[in-house]
Amino acid sequence: MASALSPESRDLLSAGVQIDAEMQVDLELARQHRLETLKAELTRLVTEGNGLTAVDQVMGLFLDMDRRAEQLAFRVLLADRFRFGRRTERLSSNELQQLFLAFGGDAETAKTLEELPVPAPEQPEQVPEGATDAEAAPEPEPVSSEQGKPKKKKRQRVRSMKVDPKVERIPHTSSVPEGERDCSVCGKPMKAFGCIEHQLISFVPAKIVVHVEQREKLGCSFCRKDVAVDERAAAPAVVRKVDTSLLAKLVEEKCVLALPLDRQRRQLARLGLDVPDKTLQSYWAYTTDLLEPVATAALSEVLGSTIVAADDSHLKTLDKSRKYGTFRGHLWCFVGTDGAPGGPETVAYGYTPSWQATEISAWFSAIDGFVQCDGYAGYSREVEDDDGESMVAVPPDRRLGCGMHIRSKFHASLLAKDVRAAIPLKYFADLYAIEADCKERGLDSNARADERRRRSLPLLDALDSWTDLLHPKLLPKSPLRRATTYAINQRDFFRRCFEDGRFEIDNGRVERRIRMFAVARRNFLFTGSPRGGERLAAAFTLADSCLLLGVEPHRYLTDVIGKLENSWPLSRLSELVPHRWAAQQAAQQAAE
Numbered sequence: 052m053a054s055a056l057s058p059e060s061r062d063l064l065s066a067g068v069q070i071d072a073e074m075q076v077d078l079e080l081a082r083q084h085r086l087e088t089l090k091a092e093l094t095r096l097v098t099e100g101n102g103l104t105a106v107d108q109v110m111g112l113f114l115d116m117d118r119r120a121e122q123l124a125f126r127v128l129l130a131d132r133f134r135f136g137r138r139t140e141r142l143s144s145n146e147l148q149q150l151f152l153a154f155g156g157d158a159e160t161a162k163t164l165e166e167l168p169v170p171a172p173e174q175p176e177q178v179p180e181g182a183t184d185a186e187a188a189p190e191p192e193p194v195s196s197e198q199g200k201p202k203k204k205k206r207q208r209v210r211s212m213k214v215d216p217k218v219e220r221i222p223h224t225s226s227v228p229e230g231e232r233d234c235s236v237c238g239k240p241m242k243a244f245g246c247i248e249h250q251l252i253s254f255v256p257a258k259i260v261v262h263v264e265q266r267e268k269l270g271c272s273f274c275r276k277d278v279a280v281d282e283r284a285a286a287p288a289v290v291r292k293v294d295t296s297l298l299a300k301l302v303e304e305k306c307v308l309a310l311p312l313d314r315q316r317r318q319l320a321r322l323g324l325d326v327p328d329k330t331l332q333s334y335w336a337y338t339t340d341l342l343e344p345v346a347t348a349a350l351s352e353v354l355g356s357t358i359v360a361a362d363d364s365h366l367k368t369l370d371k372s373r374k375y376g377t378f379r380g381h382l383w384c385f386v387g388t389d390g391a392p393g394g395p396e397t398v399a400y401g402y403t404p405s406w407q408a409t410e411i412s413a414w415f416s417a418i419d420g421f422v423q424c425d426g427y428a429g430y431s432r433e434v435e436d437d438d439g440e441s442m443v444a445v446p447p448d449r450r451l452g453c454g455m456h457i458r459s460k461f462h463a464s465l466l467a468k469d470v471r472a473a474i475p476l477k478y479f480a481d482l483y484a485i486e487a488d489c490k491e492r493g494l495d496s497n498a499r500a501d502e503r504r505r506r507s508l509p510l511l512d513a514l515d516s517w518t519d520l521l522h523p524k525l526l527p528k529s530p531l532r533r534a535t536t537y538a539i540n541q542r543d544f545f546r547r548c549f550e551d552g553r554f555e556i557d558n559g560r561v562e563r564r565i566r567m568f569a570v571a572r573r574n575f576l577f578t579g580s581p582r583g584g585e586r587l588a589a590a591f592t593l594a595d596s597c598l599l600l601g602v603e604p605h606r607y608l609t610d611v612i613g614k615l616e617n618s619w620p621l622s623r624l625s626e627l628v629p630h631r632w633a634a635q636q637a638a639q640q641a642a643e
Contacts, residue, residue, distance in 0.1 A: 107527040114526055214252065259322045288616045295616070298338040299608035301331070306594035307604055309571035339586035341615050342608075345627045346589035349596060350399035352628060354414060356387025358451075358553065360423040361415075362561040364569050366584055367577040368404065377577060380404050380584050382591070383411065384565040390553025392489075392496060397630060398564050398599055400591045402584035408432040408444045415444050423451035423548075423558050426541050452544030453558040454479065460534035467530040471521070475538075478514040482507055486556060500552030507549050515542060564595060596629035607632060 089112075096105040148161045161167060224246075234241050269279040287294070304310040310318070316331050353359065361383060368380040383401045388394055403410035408429035415422065416436060422445045424430055430445040458479045465472035485506050489499045518535050525532035538545075548554045568591055578584045593611075597604040611627050625631060 111527045114528055214250075257322065259319070259324045288618070293334070295609050295612040296605075298334055298612055299605050301335050302338055302342070302590045302608055303594060303604045305335075305575070306567070306571065306591050307598065309567075309574045311575040314574070336586065338612065339590050341612060342593055343586070343589040344621075344624060345611060345615075346399070346592040348624050349397070349592050349628045350385065350401060350414075351417070352625075353385045353387040353397045353399040354417045355419070356397065357389045357420040358387070358423065359418050359420060360386045360388075360555075360558050360561040362425060362558055362565060363403075363406075363427075364565050364572070366402070366572060366587070368581060368584055369577055369579050378404070379406075380578070380581065381406055382565075382568055382584065382588055383414070384561050384568070385414070386560045386564055388560070390496060390551075392494065392499060392552070395630075396560060396599060398592070398595050400568070400588040400595070402581070402588040404581045404584070409434050412436070412442070412444050416442065418449075421449050421451055421554070423453065423555070423561075425453050425456045425558060426537055447543075450544050451548050451554055452541045452546075454482065454545060454548070455557040455559055455562065457534075457538050457541055457545060460537045461531075464530035464534050469529070469531045472531055472534065474517060475514055475534075478510050478517075481510050482556065485510075494552075496552035498552065500550070503549045503552070511546060511549060514538075564599070567591075567595060567598075593629060600629055600633050602629065602633050602636075 093105045093109065096102070096108075147167055151161045151167045152158060156167070232241055233239065264284065266281040266283060268281075271277045301312065301315060304315055305312065312331050312335055313328065316326055316328060319326055363381045363383045366380045366382045367377050369376060370378050381403050383403065385399050385401070387397045387399075401414060406427075406429065411429065412434040415430075422430075424445060430450065431443060431447070433441045433443055436442050458476065461472045461475045461479070465476060485502065489502050494502065518538050522532070522535040522539065525535065545556075548556045578587055593608065594604045597607050607629060611632065614627065619627065626635065
């Protein structure tokens, strides 16, 4: 639809071109032409009986004009402040006091001291070493008799900091001075009966260790015709200068600690190991290619779960043939569960170079259970399978909605100052309070389903009625209209979550798992190619699975890399999947 604003005149003014009388006539004619075209279009819609569509278009045009006017008014305000504002950079005493208070300073200190210091934060709250949980737990807040309101009490941590007994301890002994070693009463020498300890935890950086295997050489010093060399203890399966521990470090720290390879290279250099960029990149590619079959096996097990939650996050990918040298790839996260509340979960990742439904159809066609996802349109598009038959990426009868995504749209409209959004947010707060109560009581899936039918469905009915009543009255491009549209489109999928106690009412399990990648992406920024994205997905699959199981990723990766390099049987590939590997390690420890 044409806009009543004049983009030509705005562009000319922005470029600093002075508009003369002749140019003004041309601009006015162009404006009249746009308005006449708009009038003809609206007249046609009214004549055809589409009056509501015409009203929506006019209201959308007015909304755009109002936003543009508000932006221009804000720019004029900033320009006036810049032009007529105070030029000096020196702050007055009142401004310094306000700045002191803004940084968390005390109001009494701000009034008494002439020279205000930078406010220092309070010491971090800690529980003394060795304190029990009962001693560390916060006491109930006392009630003030005057106002009847609870007084604020300093919050304590639930448990104290613990140091493993295996950690190296360096004692620093000090003795009582000679002049104070005699008893002040009888004057005789006092005997030592103990000491008072004060612990201070320090961080000592990691270190590089070079294992040098020295094989003895013997030679005949008489005839000089015979030499003997001791045999090597154990020749490695792959000859290189580093062992599997450094390869595991590359994968673990890039995924778990979000350290790019270049940052790891500089870290190793500080520890005394100078590794060229190309060498470190080749180690990364080799390691992830080696681990990819295990990651694929893990992904297949996740997709075979009863309930699979899915979501994606973008990943910038380099491509010199593109206009800006990059394109937007996507890393997909899948979390599988059997549906038991609080039951075990499995996680896996995959990469696609685009957001098209054809890229993800192979994964979703392998899922026989329920799929919980957001409102991405690709889930409902028809694609062709391997046999050329048409299919929907995510079948509607096995699709579950996400309450977090629906709620976020209403929250965005509340941030846009539309107070009507507080009503659906209150409904969502009540729904999640019921879910929290079920979790606290430890209800199984059947009991949780009964609670939802009794308590949650009436709230859901009220939310749907409110949405249907308000939706036709809203402006077409308003944030609240977008929220109600999304809620109506996702209604059937969201309501299905309340029909079975095995289902969660949101996709939070995926959002929590993919957060680690979203944080890491801020550090390494992009991947070098689509193949690099696939390698990254394989690395995150194994590293995040270890974190989900409570397994040390470095220990797992070191062991699995060593086994794969020593020709691990393909028929036993599933034994290297993280949850099976962890179960086997636990069984071995129990047997020992």
